[in-house]
Amino acid sequence: MSRSGFFFPSLLACFAVSFGIAVYAPHSQLGALVPSFKDEDGLITDVYPVAQGGNAATGREVYIAQGCQSCHSQVVRGNESADIDRGWGVRRTVARDYIFEAPPVLGASRIGPDLTNVGSEKWRNEPENDTLRPEKRDRAWQLKHLYYPKAVVKDSNMPSYAYLFEERKISGHPSTDALVLPANLAPKAGFEIVPSADAKALVSYLASLNRSSPLKEAGVIAVAAPVKK
Numbered sequence: 001m002s003r004s005g006f007f008f009p010s011l012l013a014c015f016a017v018s019f020g021i022a023v024y025a026p027h028s029q030l031g032a033l034v035p036s037f038k039d040e041d042g043l044i045t046d047v048y049p050v051a052q053g054g055n056a057a058t059g060r061e062v063y064i065a066q067g068c069q070s071c072h073s074q075v076v077r078g079n080e081s082a083d084i085d086r087g088w089g090v091r092r093t094v095a096r097d098y099i100f101e102a103p104p105v106l107g108a109s110r111i112g113p114d115l116t117n118v119g120s121e122k123w124r125n126e127p128e129n130d131t132l133r134p135e136k137r138d139r140a141w142q143l144k145h146l147y148y149p150k151a152v153v154k155d156s157n158m159p160s161y162a163y164l165f166e167e168r169k170i171s172g173h174p175s176t177d178a179l180v181l182p183a184n185l186a187p188k189a190g191f192e193i194v195p196s197a198d199a200k201a202l203v204s205y206l207a208s209l210n211r212s213s214p215l216k217e218a219g220v221i222a223v224a225a226p227v228k229k
């Protein structure tokens with residue numbers, strides 16, 4: 001009997017086993033993850049994660065279209081790495097952090113800092129440990145940074161996204177969103193630089209990035225379960 005009769009069944013078996021290990025097993029373990037919540041005295045509070053909506057969701061599309069993920073990751077590794085010491089998060093990220101993201105933008109390299117928690121209070125308001133970026137990183141900072149990174153981070157090698165902004169003539173009062181720029185970057189008198197809808201959405205997306213909520217599987221438990229008497 002020729003041995004070719006074994007070829008196709010063996011090939012099929014190889015595919016079936018690989019599919020089982022690489023696709024079916026992870027999907028059956030993680031595919032049905034749901035948000036977690038803190039249960040305080042029977043009240044469901046702080047559901048996490050929640051799906052992004054509105055401007056933040058649009059900003060995510062802009063983030064992907066602009067290729068920000070080619071330089072920025074959005075994944076914090078555990079104590080086996082230096083990620084937490086670098087201040088990129090208070091805990092590692094886990095599968096549940098990404099359940100509403102299709103696809104998750106984990107990033108391809110880390111030429112710039114990880115952005116997993118760039119919207120968290122801690123990140124925005126505690127810049128004193130960061131000698132590179134000593135100012136509070138609020139909305140105005142983020143817009144100015146996108147427009148011309150070197151305007152806020154002296155030696156930044158992040159590219160400028162000035163094409164997401166528009167120079168226009170001031171009619172009446174200056175716009176509230178107009179960038180406040182140093183003299184060498186300021187537009188000519190009577191003109192202002194304002195963010196496009198895409199730039200505004202992008203900054204809303206950055207402000208929404210906060211994966212620091214406690215999750216049991218990340219080794220951080222929020223509140224001790226109330227003791228029922």
Ligand code: HEC
Nearest residue numbers: 066067068071111112113118137149153156157158159161
């Ligand atoms: C070529 C690589 C590169 C690309 C592409 C890039 N960045 Fe950056 N980014 C950097 C580097 C390097 C830094 C660190 C220096 C600095 O803060 O400017 C940085 C810093 C940042 C920071 C400041 C983080 C902090 O510590 O507060 C934000 C926010 C940011 N980038 C957002 C973006 C967004 C949004 C995009 C896409 C529109 C983008 N970056 C595209 C390289 C890049």
